[in-house]
Amino acid sequence: MSKRYKKREWKKQMALRLDYNNMLYGRVAEGQGYTEAKIGEYKRFAGVAYEKVMAKKGEGWLGWCDLPFNQEEIVQEINEVAKDVRKRAKAFVVLGIGGSALGPIAVFQSLCHLHYNELTQKERKGPKFYVEDNVDPERMNALLDIIDVENTVFNVITKSGATSETMTQYLVIFDLLKKKLGDKAKDNVIATTSSKKGNLIKLAKQEGFKAFYIPDGVGGRFSELCPVGLLPAAVLGIDIAEMLAGAAYMDKVCSEKSLYKNPALISALLSYIAMKDGKNISVMMPYSDGLKYFADWYCQLWAESLGKEADNDGNLVRVGQTPVKSLGVTDQHSQVQLYTEGPFDKVITFLAVDKYRSEVVIPQGCEGIPDVNFLCGHTMNELITAERVATEFALCQKGRINKTIYLPEINAYTVGELIYFFEMETAFTGEMLNINAYDQPGVENGKNATFALLGRKGYEGKKNELDSAPAKDPKFII
Ligand code: PA5
Numbered sequence: 247m248s249k250r251y252k253k254r255e256w257k258k259q260m261a262l263r264l265d266y267n268n269m270l271y272g273r274v275a276e277g278q279g280y281t282e283a284k285i286g287e288y289k290r291f292a293g294v295a296y297e298k299v300m301a302k303k304g305e306g307w308l309g310w311c312d313l314p315f316n317q318e319e320i321v322q323e324i325n326e327v328a329k330d331v332r333k334r335a336k337a338f339v340v341l342g343i344g345g346s347a348l349g350p351i352a353v354f355q356s357l358c359h360l361h362y363n364e365l366t367q368k369e370r371k372g373p374k375f376y377v378e379d380n381v382d383p384e385r386m387n388a389l390l391d392i393i394d395v396e397n398t399v400f401n402v403i404t405k406s407g408a409t410s411e412t413m414t415q416y417l418v419i420f421d422l423l424k425k426k427l428g429d430k431a432k433d434n435v436i437a438t439t440s441s442k443k444g445n446l447i448k449l450a451k452q453e454g455f456k457a458f459y460i461p462d463g464v465g466g467r468f469s470e471l472c473p474v475g476l477l478p479a480a481v482l483g484i485d486i487a488e489m490l491a492g493a494a495y496m497d498k499v500c501s502e503k504s505l506y507k508n509p510a511l512i513s514a515l516l517s518y519i520a521m522k523d524g525k526n527i528s529v530m531m532p533y534s535d536g537l538k539y540f541a542d543w544y545c546q547l548w549a550e551s552l553g554k555e556a557d558n559d560g561n562l563v564r565v566g567q568t569p570v571k572s573l574g575v576t577d578q579h580s581q582v583q584l585y586t587e588g589p590f591d592k593v594i595t596f597l598a599v600d601k602y603r604s605e606v607v608i609p610q611g612c613e614g615i616p617d618v619n620f621l622c623g624h625t626m627n628e629l630i631t632a633e634r635v636a637t638e639f640a641l642c643q644k645g646r647i648n649k650t651i652y653l654p655e656i657n658a659y660t661v662g663e664l665i666y667f668f669e670m671e672t673a674f675t676g677e678m679l680n681i682n683a684y685d686q687p688g689v690e691n692g693k694n695a696t697f698a699l700l701g702r703k704g705y706e707g708k709k710n711e712l713d714s715a716p717a718k719d720p721k722f723i724i
Pocket of ligand 1: 343344345346403404405406407408409412465466467468550686
């Protein structure tokens with residue numbers, strides 16, 4: 247690996263930039279956007295949030311802040327295990343859901359060939375890669391149709407070891423492995439879980455699986471930079487030390503006290519002001535197929551962290567912005583009509599790439615048709631960039647607030663920066679809203695009802711509740 251991330255000049259070139267011009271009054275039409283005076287009025291919320299996050303960094307549920315700095319040994323171990331997996335496995339399958347899946351998917355899509363699994367083994371230099379984050383039986387059987395379990399390494403990722411979906415996948419797979427490989431089945435499973443509690447660590451010890459640990463203060467949706475994301479990335483040949491170096495750089499930038507020098511803090515404050523202004527939808531729109539699933543990862547982070555009923559003082563607040571994923575330019579032909587002319591309820595964040603990893607020249611060949619010919623001689627790179635700039639312009643003309651995060655290029659370093667940037671923005675916004683960004687009480691009821699429906703011991707009360715819920719009226723089922 248090149249260690250280019252140690253060179254100051256290269257790091258400078260790879261710094262992410264946040265452009266929030268179009269969040270400001272006077273830049274967008276219809277009297278939308280926020281004046282500097284308005285930002286000044288709210289500045290104290292940023293100050294309080296900053297102090298709280300800085301005080302808690304590395305402690306409690308903010309253990310993820312240490313990940314760029316405290317994993318030297320684990321990175322070495324992960325790279326060794328990944329090297330062995332790359333040599334022996336034809337496929338590598340992540341079994342996990344939510345925060346245990348969305349990060350690996352986003353990083354895979356960002357940093358690997360966009361048709362990675364279709365490349366030959368020689369071209370890929372590593373196993374095929376799949377992330378199974380659902381319990382759709384058709385999907386499970388479809389996976390089993392295309393892999394040989396004997397030649398596949400399964401990375402079971404669950405912090406709690408109590409997630410029904412992941413444990414179901416594990417049970418199906420380990421049963422098959424035992425039938426095919428007997429005592430050697432354990433060599434095809436790597437567990438990533440809590441070292442202290444939960445069922446997976448018990449199973450790992452009992453069955454003899456290789457295990458990596460999710461630190462205590464790292465919750466699911468903040469876990470991409472720990473072994474949850476690092477092992478799959480290393481198996482894919484990604485330089486995980488570079489990814490962490492990008493996150494470390496972003497930590498430095500996001501620790502700046504000055505609001506106007508700290509991109510995560512100003513972005514969080516603008517989101518907070520926008521929420522107060524009724525902008526309850528946050529659209530994440532990368533202009534890059536590589537960053538497509540980053541939008542999914544962001545959606546979980548923003549929704550699960552900030553969508554809360556009660557604040558830290560027990561007041562009923564029902565806050566949160568609904569995150570929406572969108573892809574440039576594809577969704578210009580699907581959603582942008584709504585963004586431009588629908589209600590004033592959205593903030594749009596573009597992810598822009600300065601230098602794509604490929605260039606495609608649009609050839610000549612339509613001289614007789616001027617409406618097509620204007621494209622000839624340009625590159626697809628120019629076209630995608632022009633479409634982003636044009637969409638931004640059109641949104642501003644209609645008074646739609648938006649901001650852009652520029653990635654100089656997509657590589658492990660800038661992806662590390664981006665992950666950490668959004669994590670910090672979420673942490674700051676959570677403090678401004680005075681809510682706990684690290685729990686998810688709203689999903690517990692559904693989980694418990696599932697346990698009750700499947701007859702889990704201890705959930706009899708919930709089963710009674712379900713049984714006594716009003717029956718559906720057939721009149722309304724047509
Ligand atoms: O962010 C979270 O904590 C959740 O989305 C979890 O990642 C998800 O529920 C999976 O949990 P676990 O890793 O315990 O299986």
